[in-house]
Amino acid sequence: MEGSEDFVLAYSTGSVPEGYLAKGRLEAEGIPVLVKGEAESPYPSGSMDLWVPKSLAIRAGLILKEFVGDDEP
Numbered sequence: 001m002e003g004s005e006d007f008v009l010a011y012s013t014g015s016v017p018e019g020y021l022a023k024g025r026l027e028a029e030g031i032p033v034l035v036k037g038e039a040e041s042p043y044p045s046g047s048m049d050l051w052v053p054k055s056l057a058i059r060a061g062l063i064l065k066e067f068v069g070d071d072e073p
Contacts, residue, residue, distance in 0.1 A: 007034055007051040010060045011068075019048030025067050031056050 010026070010033075013019045023033045034051040052060040 006054045008054050008057050009049055010052040010057060011050040011064050012037075012047065014047050016046070016048050019050065022064060022067055023050055026050065026052065026060055026063060029059070029063055031060050031063070 011019070011022050013022070019035070019037075023035065026033050031052055036049045036051060037047045
């Protein structure tokens, strides 16, 4: 991952499984993802935030819109 690039919040969910599915979808498209939130603990539960490089945020948003549908941000 780019060490000097800023990361921005691309997706936030209260479902760890949904978060990992979205993460996998982004990574399959070549977008690096940082995971933050309670999902980082040894016993993942609660919220999960996915952060992507700022330069790829628009592309990630389009992919996620396709993944989650139009009813979520």
